[in-house]
Structure formats: C-alpha cells, structure tokens
Amino acid sequence: MSVITGSQAGRQRRSAWRRRDAAWGYAFTAPVIAGSLLFVVGPLIAVIWYSLHEWNVLAGTFTFAGAANYERMLEDSSLHDSLVASGWFSLGVVVLNISLALFLAVLLNQKLPGTTFFRVAFFSPVVVSLVAWTIVWGFLLQADGGINSFVGLFGVDGPNWLRGNVTAMVAVVVVQVFKNVGLNMILFLSALQGVPEEIQEAARLDGAGPWRRFWSIVMPMISPTVLLVSILTIVGSLETFALIDVLTNGGPGNSTTVLVYYLYRQAFEFNQFGYASAIAVLLFVIVLALTLVQWQTRKRWVFHEV
Numbered sequence: 001m002s003v004i005t006g007s008q009a010g011r012q013r014r015s016a017w018r019r020r021d022a023a024w025g026y027a028f029t030a031p032v033i034a035g036s037l038l039f040v041v042g043p044l045i046a047v048i049w050y051s052l053h054e055w056n057v058l059a060g061t062f063t064f065a066g067a068a069n070y071e072r073m074l075e076d077s078s079l080h081d082s083l084v085a086s087g088w089f090s091l092g093v094v095v096l097n098i099s100l101a102l103f104l105a106v107l108l109n110q111k112l113p114g115t116t117f118f119r120v121a122f123f124s125p126v127v128v129s130l131v132a133w134t135i136v137w138g139f140l141l142q143a144d145g146g147i148n149s150f151v152g153l154f155g156v157d158g159p160n161w162l163r164g165n166v167t168a169m170v171a172v173v174v175v176q177v178f179k180n181v182g183l184n185m186i187l188f189l190s191a192l193q194g195v196p197e198e199i200q201e202a203a204r205l206d207g208a209g210p211w212r213r214f215w216s217i218v219m220p221m222i223s224p225t226v227l228l229v230s231i232l233t234i235v236g237s238l239e240t241f242a243l244i245d246v247l248t249n250g251g252p253g254n255s256t257t258v259l260v261y262y263l264y265r266q267a268f269e270f271n272q273f274g275y276a277s278a279i280a281v282l283l284f285v286i287v288l289a290l291t292l293v294q295w296q297t298r299k300r301w302v303f304h305e306v
Contacts, residue, residue, distance in 0.1 A: 044284070051277035058271050069278035079279070081254045082262035085169070089258050090237040092173035097233050098226075101181045105188035106214075119189070123182035130179065134246040137175045138162070141247075165255035168248050172256055176243055180236065184229050191225035192218065220303045227294065227302050234290055238283065259283055 054065045073079055104122055108115050125133060140146040141161040148158035161171045195218055203213045219226075241260045244250060250257035250265070257265075263283065267276035 047277045047280050047284075050274055051281050053274045055273040055277075056271050057273060065274060069275045072275060073278060073282065078254060078257075079262060082257045082259050085254065085256060086238060086258040086260075088169055089173060089176075089240070089256070090234060092169070093176050093237040093240075094230065094233050096173065097177045097181050097184060098229060100177065101184035101229070102188050102226075104181070104185045105192055108185070109189055109192045119186075122185055125179050126182045128179075130242050131246055133179055134175065134243050137171075138247050141171050162248055163252055165252060168252060168256050172243060172247055175247065176237070176240060179243075180233075184233065187225055187229055188222065191222035195221045223302045227298050231291055231294055234294075235287055238287055238290075259286075 051069055052064065052066060053062055054068070055062045108119055108122075142148075143158075143160035143163075147161065151158045159167050161167045199217055199221075200213055203217055208216070238258075239260055240258060241264060244256055244258055244261045245264075248256045250261050259279065260283065263276050263279040266272045266279060
C-alpha cells in the first residue's frame with residue numbers, strides 16, 4: 001500500500017488547481033474564439049472562395065473561374081480610379097483628422113474656462129447618426145446652401161461643392177473628419193493627461209521652451225496613443241461607405257468612388273459577386289499591409305518599444 005507524502009499531496013493539489021485554472025481560462029476564452037471563427041475567419045475564407053468563382057445571383061449561376069477575377073482587376077480602369085480616390089480620401093482624412101484631433105486635445109488640456117463645454121461640443125458628432133449627419137451636410141454644401149450663404153457675406157461666390165471633382169473630394173474628407181475627430185481628440189486628451197507634470201516642469205527649469213517640451217517630452221510619451229489612433233483612422237478611412245453613398249453616390253463621375261463603394265456597386269448593382277469578392281480580398285490585403293507596416297515600424301518611434 002503506497003503512502004502519499006505531504007510534498008506529493010501538495011504537488012497533486014497544485015496540479016489540480018492548474019487544471020482548474022486552465023479549464024476556467026478555456027471557458028472564458030471560448031466565446032471569443034468561437035465568435036472570431038464564426039464572424040471573422042469563416043467569412044474571410046468564404047470571400048476568398050467566392051472570389052474564385054463567377055457568381056450571378058439573378059441568373060443562378062456559380063461556376064469556378066480560378067484567377068479570372070484577379071486578372072480582371074489588373075485591366076479594370078474603373079478599379080484603378082477607385083484606388084486613386086481611396087488613396088486621396090484616406091490621405092486627407094488621416095492627416096487632417098490626426099493633426100486636428102491632437103491640436104484640439106492640446107488646447108482642451110489647458111486649465112481654461114469653458115473646456116468642458118468644448119469637449120462635449122467636439123465629441124457630440126461622434127454619437128450622432130452618420131446618415132443624419134451626412135444629410136444635413138448635403139444641404140449645407142449645395143450651391144445655394146448654408147456654406148455658400150455664409151461665405152457670400154464676405155463677397156465670395158462659393159462653388160457647388162458636390163458637383164466638382166476636387167471640391168467633392170474635399171467636401172467628403174471634411175465631413176468625415178468633423179464626424180470622427182472628437183473620438184481621436186478624447187484619446188489624445190486622455191494620453192496628454194497621463195504625461196507626468198514633473199517631467200515637463202524639470203524641462204522647463206532646464207530652459208526648454210514650449211515647442212521643445214512638446215516634441216521631446218509630450219510626443220514620445222503619447223506615441224502609443226498616436227500609433228493606436230493612426231491605425232484606427234487609416235482602417236476607418238478605407239472602410240468608409242455610408243458617407244459616400246448618401247452624400248455623393250461616388251460622383252461626380254467616379255471622383256469620390258472609393259474602393260468600398262466600388263465593391264458595393266459591383267455586387268449589388270451589377271450582380272458580380274465573384275468580382276466583388278475579389279475586390280474585398282484586395283481591400284483586406286491593403287488594410288493588412290498598412291497595419292503591418294505601422295506595427296513593424298513602431299519600434300523606431302513609439303515610446304517604451306525596443
């Protein structure tokens with residue numbers, strides 16, 4: 001008859017605790033894993049599978065096409081135009097959104113009267129319905145709308161903002177920025193309030209001016225937030241659809257037909273679901289590549305990264 005010593009009993013209890021902890025860990029992570037498989041991995045595999053087929057819902061055909069849809073993308077001039085439009089739109093949104101959000105966060109981080117009111121005012125568009133926000137801006141940007149009526153007070157004859165190729169792109173960029181800049185402002189403001197005042201005071205005593213303190217102390221300290229905001233803003237700009245659909249319908253011409261809107265038209269207007277799936281794969285690759293580039297370069301400029 002074997003005798004269990006105290007040390008063996010302790011090891012058995014620790015082993016049972018570890019198994020129990022592992023079981024609880026798997027139980028808590030199982031819904032997340034199942035959700036990711038069901039709503040992320042599964043649809044991604046399905047889109048890749050559909051992109052290899054010619055699928056016409058109205059005709060009821062679903063035939064294997066191999067790489068034909070991807071070869072078609074190389075010759076599709078409209079797709080190339082949508083890539084250019086997406087590039088300009090994303091560049092404008094990212095540069096203007098991040099710079100304006102950081103500027104507002106720095107201003108509202110000061111101990112000045114009325115900062116609470118302005119924080120609420122700049123953040124309120126974030127919680128407003130995107131469709132309602134876009135419809136209101138659509139009226140303001142008409143030839144006889146509120147924007148031109150305002151600039152007319154100064155003797156300026158404003159254009160019909162949504163009917164010119166350049167002005168339409170500028171309009172959708174500005175509307176998108178004003179809609180979401182409040183969220184990035186709050187993220188930056190939270191990061192700024194986490195910068196120790198003692199470090200800035202020490203730099204001030206050493207003779208560092210405001211700009212020197214901002215670029216040498218504040219920016220490195222909030223650089224993780226800058227990375228987060230830049231990734232979210234780039235991905236969000238590449239996925240913009242509702243604003244384009246309501247405000248310009250991709251026009252005039254194809255000047256504001258970004259990649260997501262072009263994908264939508266191929267699928268739901270022309271019933272080319274296979275080709276639309278190939279475009280969706282292209283969009284996924286672009287977003288993944290940009291995110292990986294930002295993530296890999298973070299060690300060069302993000303604080304605490306080595």
